[in-house]
Amino acid sequence: MLKMICLTAALGLALGSTATAADLTFDGRTARATPAADGGFQLHAPGHDVAIAAQPMRSRTDSVLFDALFALAQQELDADRVDAIRDPAFNQGNPVPCDCFQTGERWPYVWTRDVSFAADLALSRLDPVRTRQSLQFKLSAARDGKTPGLFVAQDTGSGGSWPISSDRVVWFLAARGLLADPAFADQVWQALQATLAQDRAAVFDPRVGLYRGETSFLDWREQTYPDWTRQDVRFIGESFALSTNVLHYQALRLAERLARDRGDDRASQYAGWADALATQIDARFWREDAGLYMSYIGEAAHPVPYAKYDLLAISLGVLADVFPADRARRALANYPAVEGGSPVVWPQEARQPIYHNRAVWPFVSAYSLRAARRLDDAARIQLEIESLMRGTALAGSNMENYEMRRLAVHVDEGALSGPVVNSPRQLWSVAGYLSMVLEGVFGVDADGNVAPKLPTALVPQLFGKRSSIELDDGTTRYVLKRPRKLEGALLVAKNIVRKNNTVTVQLMAQPQTAAAGTGRAEPRSAAPAPAPAPAPASAAAYAPTTPTAPEPVKRGKTWSIPVPANHVLWLDGREVTTASPLTVRDDGHQHCLSLTHRDGALESLHSPTTCVGPQQRLNGATAWAWSAAAPTRVRVRLRYDNPNGPINTGVTAAVKQVVAQCPGQPAQRASVVMPHSVGPQASTAVEFDLPRGRCRFTLEEGFNMSALAHFASYNGGKGGRDGVLNQATVSALLIAPIAATAEAAR
Secondary structure, eight states, rough: HHHHHHHHHHHHHHTTTTTTTTTEEEEEEEEEEEOOSSOOOEEEEEEEEEEEEOSSSSOOOOOOHHHHHHHHHHHHHTTTEEEEBBBBBBBBGOEEEEEEEOTTTTTTTHHHHHHHIIIIIIIIHHOOOHHHHHHHHTOOOTTOSSOOOEOOOOOOOTTTTTTSSSTTTTHHHHHGGGTHHHHHHHHHHHHHHHHHHHHHHHTTEEETTTTTTSSOOSHHHHHSSGGGGGSSHHHHHHHHHHHHHHHHHHHHHHHHHHHTTTOOOTTTHHHHHHHEEEEEEHHHHHHHHEEEOOOOOOTSOOOBBBBBHHHHHHHHHHTTOOSOHHHHHHHHHHSOOOOOOOOBBBOOTTTOSSSSEEEHHHHHHHHHHHHHTTOOOHHHHHHHHHHHHHHHHHHTSSSSSTTTTTTOOOOOEEEEEBBSSSOOTHHHHHHHHHIIIIITTTBHHHHHTBBOOGGGGGHHHTTTTSSSSEOOSSOOOOOOOOSSSSOEEEEEEEEEEETEEEEEEEEEEOOOGTTTTOOSSSSSSOOOOOOOOOOSSSOOOOHHHHHHHHOOOOEEEEEEEEOOTTTEEEETTEEEEEOEEEEOOOOOOOOEEEEEEEEEEEEEOOOOOESSOEEEEOSSEEEEEEESSSOOOEEEEEEEOOOOSOOOOOOOEEEEEEEEEEESSSEEEEEEEOOOOSSSOOOOOOOEEEEEEEEEEEEEOOOOOGGBBBGGOOSSSTSSSOOOOOEEEEEEEEEEEEOOOOOGGG
16 A cells, blocks of 8 residues: 555656646656637647637636646537437437437447446536436336336346346436436336346345346456356356445435335335345455455355456445445555556456456546545545546547556557547546546535545645635635645645635645544444555556366265365365365265466466256256255256357346245245357256255246337347347256255355
């Protein structure tokens, strides 16, 4: 952590040393801004100039560049206001009328997570009407006219979309700031009830206490997941992601609030679910040896930790107050950075091109800045402000992403070149920049609260010799007054005076006793906080190569599993510390294994999972019978083929209900998912506690995204204009006894 603080302090001095602060030099490239006669600016970015018109909101600082980039963000936001949207995969590429925000210059459509994160960062406060309309575009009833409820649409995605990807609940993060409109608030309440109930049935695992599904935003499989998921996303749909669980937590809290407002008895149920989820998030994603929260962990059959970390998930967790205060501070401080800013994932993958891998994404930097403000982390606040300014100034636009070291929009490295996909005036990048100015520098929150937390190192650049800097948002003028002495790492409000339409804030050094930040989360344990873990050596570090699957050899009633040097064997979700080979006894239960490779402090992602032990294949497509000699817990999968779309997109992941009917007990039901596949493979797993005797298993119809009216105009694959499609070719049921010890008891 000390290394990062020293580095960012030095960066601040370097940026502030550009004389008039009209210049910015980074990576050998220089951007400069000059005032224009009409009140606008001219941005001289490397290789091209950008004319910036005068804008409704203005900042007045000693940095012409800072003021110009704030105006540029507003200009680009206005360019993203459209009266129609289009995408080749919808409505035959023809315009769809919608007074909405489009996603970016190269993405002229409305996507659920993009518009939701952008709304939460800035759009809800700046243009609530258009933001509501953009969000409403992503609400949908079912096509059949019989299924009750209003649902949030999960966009096309991995394995045929929801429930492999299950972060559509990010929509509710955006909706929180728009509830002043009663009609929209009613829609939000309807969508909460239906969407949360559907997710509870299809993606919540009661034994583990978490929601399954892909990481939010990080949806290019092999960029962040093991490369063996390239052609098989079943694992992604069964694993548990930190970001997606935090978003479900926030949605549950909103449901609790709206239920209480309406006198609905389910408020206590939503609250209980949220409380339990927060406990499991902290318990299961924290990795003490790294001092970080993991991006995701393995599936219920093998819930292993993964040495992959992502900045958005950690930032969202800090902001949701689901982390104890000491861990929240450690996690953000320990998350590595490079001179260009904070990469969105760590460690990097040596065999993957630049996109999420080895990249800075401005909207994630804005969430990191927001989290750093929550924790009074001056070094991270400064780093993200500088990173956002540099990227925009050098590109001449609020780009989708940048290569992390150079903040370049493209770096040529042959097959690893990137960012692979990029777009100017990307909506969530624009929103992130506006959030940085409004909140990150001037401390003006959406609710009108004013609480600046300005790194002292940025004062020379922003104030110069001025006694104050100003923000005029069109209705209120905010004035930050410089303290007489520049002391400490962070400047906060000493006093705030409101007079007419002017808010004047006298800055002072943050009192030393509070400099470390307290956060709003309180530890859930009275145990003393452990010593902070050492900061990772390098944000640019590459993870060791992912191993191949373990190869058990059966000898009598045991399996022998070789463990290569510098590798770790994991058995049923836990690390096994024993000499090679490991011996596993055949105890009549299925056991699952994987390998990781350790290189010093770095660890690879897990190999494919191999399971040993009894597993019976029951051939057939719709019904199966199985007898247990004694009460038994079983894990059930389907052998299937789903050729209804490619691995990376579509809306036709097949979702069914497996029904177990046994003598002397009510029928049990659980959702099973069969994502798009490349040939036959195994589905996601369900588990049942079966009594002694003969049980019958059948399939009932489920629900997937093709069932939503929103996708009736989809022409990018099956399940759209040609009708609802929720089918896969099932050839067998796979059933395996498993140990009865409850994983959820952890």
